[in-house]
Amino acid sequence: MSTNTNLRILIAGGGIAGNAVALQLLRAGIAVTVVERAGSPRPGGQAVDLRGPSREVAERMGLMEGIRKYLLHEKGMRVVNAEGGDVYRWSMEMFDGKGPVADIEISRGDLNGVLLTELAGVAGDLDYRYGEWIETIDQDADGVTVGFQSGVSERYDLVIGADGVHSRTRKLVFGPEEQFTTFLGGYMSFYTVPTPAQAEQDWMSMHVVPRASIGIRPDFDPATAKAIITLRTDQNPALRGDVTAQRKLIRDMLAEAGWLAPEVLAELEQATDFYFDELVRVDMPTLSAGRVTLLGDSAFCGSPMTGMGTAMAIVGAYLLAGEIAATPADLAGALARYEAQVTPFLDKAKELPGGGIKMMLPTSKFGLKAMQQVGKLMATKAFRPVMMKMLDQTEDYVLPSY
Ligand SMILES: Cc1cc2nc3c(=O)[nH]c(=O)nc-3n(C[C@H](O)[C@H](O)[C@H](O)COP(=O)(O)OP(=O)(O)OC[C@H]3O[C@@H](n4cnc5c(N)ncnc54)[C@H](O)[C@@H]3O)c2cc1C
Structure with missing residues (x-):
């Protein structure tokens, strides 16, 4: 894919979606500016899966060599009781x-690191700015004038909003977040902890209590592990940005959990990569408005419960960059084809496996017992195909070639 055009494209957000599309546009000879609100690359996040079409994209993008260096060698998932014994594996x-x-x-932060390393090695016109974000967007038939928080104003041919589930680009161009998001019944948090001495090496371990679960997942560095916390509770806008209240909610809902919870929760204050967000689904009636388009969680999010956020970001980035590079003189056509190509993939990827948080986190001890029986049933040979189908319905999606 080599285009060498005079196009100038601005990408808001240096997460997986923003960096993946930046890499492919640059390789096509297109000038790219990335603005990332954080002051440096954001670490954090637990293991993300690459399967089916997203794995194929990673291969086509030449990322697998970098990814293999950080592969996690997880043996599987075990659900444990309050004493740490197996409920099932x-x-x-x-x-x-x-x-x-x-x-x-691969851990989300490591995958982002692989993309950033590739970006640093591409000979292209890349302007990457940390601590910067868009304040205003004004578009006309010929381009988009963007005002940044730094006071700078610049002109671009296209703006890609890859600025996550609470996208500012989406708000500025399409409207308030509430129009496009559906609350899915809870919150999730991830952060790094020193690996607890009693943790079973190379296994993801999960412990479920009424309305909450706490788990640990291996990290690339065996000295650390990723804490995964899911809470089933009502939406509370006051939690947004209030890290003290977020940590308190986690501690309160897991106060009686037992197992390794006290050790994992003790790290809440120290964790430098603490991530906490509400579980929402994002559905846009259309992905583009004139010369502004959306990609990744800002455009199509099913929440971390789907396990498909990274897959959607990578596949979406591949399709968007591929279509732009195919017809750089016809951006409107490229954006229409991007939307048409990605929509069938999203329809499947956004579905919550197994009924979502109500099934994952029952509210009573009786409900928990029932869920454990279902978990054991899924481990039997007869039910394994059902589980595999639930977890990835996108296997049959056929990627176009560019
Ligand atoms: C720190 C972190 C940890 C995560 N951990 C997990 C996980 O463990 N499991 C999981 O399933 N999903 C996780 N996610 C979500 C997951 O990364 C996404 O679902 C998926 O990779 C799609 O990524 P994205 O690039 O669209 O969005 P994101 O990963 O959210 O990236 C968006 C980027 O845009 C930046 N940004 C936000 N607002 C602005 C703005 N106004 N201007 C410029 N930049 C902006 C953010 O700092 C971020 O770097 C995590 C996200 C983050 C940010």
Whole structure:
């Protein structure tokens, strides 16, 4: 894919979506500016899966060599009781690498690092700015004038909003967040902890209590692990940006959990990569408005519960860059084809496996017992295909070639 045009494209957001599309546009000879609100690359996030079409895109983008250096060698997932004993185990082999633990797993921060390393190595016209974001967007038939928080104003041919689930680009161009998001019944948090001495090496371990779960997942560095916390509770806008209240909610809802919870929760204050957000789904009636288009969580989010956020970001980035490079003189046509190509993938990827948070986190001890029985049933040979189908319905999606 080599185009060499005079196009200038601005990308808001240096997450997986923004960096993946930046890399492919640059390789096509297109000038790219990326603005990332954080002051440096954001670490954090637990293991993300690459399976089916997203793995194929990673291969086509030449990312697999970098990814292999950071692969997590997880053996599977175990659900444990308050004393740390097994309730059941789902090994990777039981589901042929297509269960809750996929054969290609990498921590989100490491995957972003692989993309940034590739970006640094591309000979192209890249302007990457940390600590910067868009304040205003004014578009006309010939281009988009963007005002940045730094006071600078610049002109671009296209703006890509890859600035996450609470996208400012989406708000400025399409309207308030509430128009496009559906609350899915809870919150999730991820952060790095020193690996607890009693943690079973190379296994993801989860413990569920009424309305909440706490888990640990191996990290690339065996000295650390990722804490995964899910809370089933009502939406509370006051939690946005209030880290003290977020940590308190986590502590309150897991106060009686037992297992390794006290050790994992003790790290809440120190964690430098603490991530907490509400679980929402994003549905846009259309992905583009004139010369502004959306990509990744800003455009199509199913929440971390789907396990498909990174897959959607990578596949979407591949399609968007591929279509722009195919017809750089016809951006409107490229954006229309991007939307038409990506929509069938999203329709499947956004579905919540197994009924979402109500099934994952029952409110009573009786409900928990019932859920554990379902978990054990899914481990039997007869039900394994059902589980695999639930976790990835996008296997049959056929990627176009560019
Ligand atoms: C720190 C972190 C940890 C995560 N951990 C997990 C996880 O463990 N499991 C999981 O399933 N999903 C996780 N996610 C979400 C997951 O990364 C996405 O679902 C998926 O990768 C799609 O990514 P994205 O690039 O669209 O959005 P994001 O990953 O959210 O990236 C958006 C980027 O835009 C930046 N940004 C936000 N607002 C602005 C603005 N106004 N201007 C410029 N830049 C802006 C953000 O700082 C961020 O770097 C995490 C996201 C983050 C940011």
